[in-house]
Amino acid sequence: MxxxxxxxxxxxxxxxxxxxxxxxxxxxxxxxxxxxxxxxxxxxxxxxxxxxxxxxxxxxxxxxxxxxxxxxxxxxxxxxxxxxxxxxxxxxxxxxxxxxxxxxxxxxxxxxxxxxxxxxxxxxxxxxxxxxxxxxxxxxxxxxxxxKPDKELLILAVMPLTYYLFDYLTGVYTGLLYSGKAIVAEFLGFALCIAYLLFLLVYFKQYEEKREAEQKIRLIEMQRANSQKEIEANRRSQYAVSLIRHDMRHFLANISAFIDDGEYVRAKEYINEIISQTEKTAPHKYCKNTVVNMILSSYESDIHNNGIDFKYEVQIPEKLIVSDIDLTSILSNALENAIHA
Incomplete structure (x- = not known):
């Protein structure tokens, strides 16, 4: 009962x-x-x-x-x-x-x-x-x-589906489960291995997608920071140019006076000094490649703040076969390692 x-x-x-x-x-x-x-x-x-x-x-x-x-x-x-x-x-x-x-x-x-x-x-x-x-x-x-996408769910369903079929085929529809045969005893290990390998493939794919997304976010953040720097640089440049324009009459008068007095060397030095001042108003560029410029610009302050002597000679074409994401990852990691070495 x-x-x-x-x-x-x-x-x-x-x-x-x-x-x-x-x-x-x-x-x-x-x-x-x-x-x-x-x-x-x-x-x-x-x-x-x-x-x-x-x-x-x-x-x-x-x-x-x-x-x-x-x-x-x-x-x-x-x-x-x-x-x-x-x-x-x-x-x-x-x-x-x-x-x-x-x-x-x-x-x-x-x-x-x-x-x-x-x-x-x-x-x-x-x-x-x-x-x-x-x-x-x-x-x-x-x-x-x-x-999750259907394909990823199907991968995750491999293990429960395998066990479901195994249980019914060997324990309900036949008596193989309790027969003691090696093929039955080893099947679950085989199924577990296959399911694990499939899971690794899905996990690796998701990891790569996540890494790429993080690099994209990092690149966007660099672009935003670089845009702010460029805006500030342009403001400073415009202000400096306005000062130069305001003082241009005085500059020309001084140059004319040097020439009238026959002081051609001083006139040339004065002109070179003016040229040097005007060059400082131009936005700084390291090379033709926009992404490399952005990365170097974003790390330049960190380099100087760490007391590192920053000397460079960059010869990179405007277009590269490397994607912007990979270029950002490689160059950023290299600069970070160099700064903290």
Missing amino acids: IESILVALHNATTLLFGVYISAAFLGIKLNRKNIFILFGFSCAVGAVYIGVFTLFGETVTRQVYPFIVHLPLVLFLMLFYKYKLVFSLMSVLTGYLCCQISKWVGIAAEEISGLETVYYGARVITTVTVFALLLRFVSEATAQLTQ
Whole structure:
């Protein structure tokens, strides 16, 4: 009697766990409305489960379980809550994978106690506990996955999908899982390796995209800072030019006086001094390449502030085969390393 109650309770909690945690993984808020909607769906598929179990027995029910529970759940999340197929499938497969926690705990408890009732009791307790933990600490993170591109989600779904197929093919539709054959025992390691390699590929791609985005932001920030410097330089230049223009009559008068007095050397020196002053009003450029000019200009103050003698001879064409992002990364890192060496 107790065992029958525990079996029924185990089946009910497992079904509810799968339905509610799949919804939570998608970011569906478990408010009163959604709780009742999901409970209604659970009752509907539960009724189908009981009907199949009554008519065909436990073995057939286990074999058709994906078609009377998992597939309807995927379709329900798609059609009612308007999630894409890949998102719904990912959440259901992940929920199924999480069910294995209670399964292992139940098996361990039965091995220790030797009682089947302990197996079902341990599974019920573990299912409730795992649900609370997943809802509290994991569901919010998994909900963010719906923002990812479909291709990346498919990569993440490899592991739960592999285990799902493995579990049903070797444990439900055949008895290979408990046959002790090496090909079965080693398959999960093989699948884990493939999933890990695929994950590394996706992670590396995202890392490269993030690095490129950071370099773009850095380049934009340099452009902004350089624009401010150029504005200030132009203001100073305009002010200096206005002073030179204002004093030009005096400059010409002095030059004329030097020439009239036959002091040609002093006149030439005076002219060179005026030329030198006017050259200082021109905006400073290191080379023809705009990006290199911007980078050198942004680091020039740091170089002088660190007491470094800055001598340069830059001969770079206006256009380079290197992208602006890569050029910014290489030259900026080189200058930073040189400054802090």
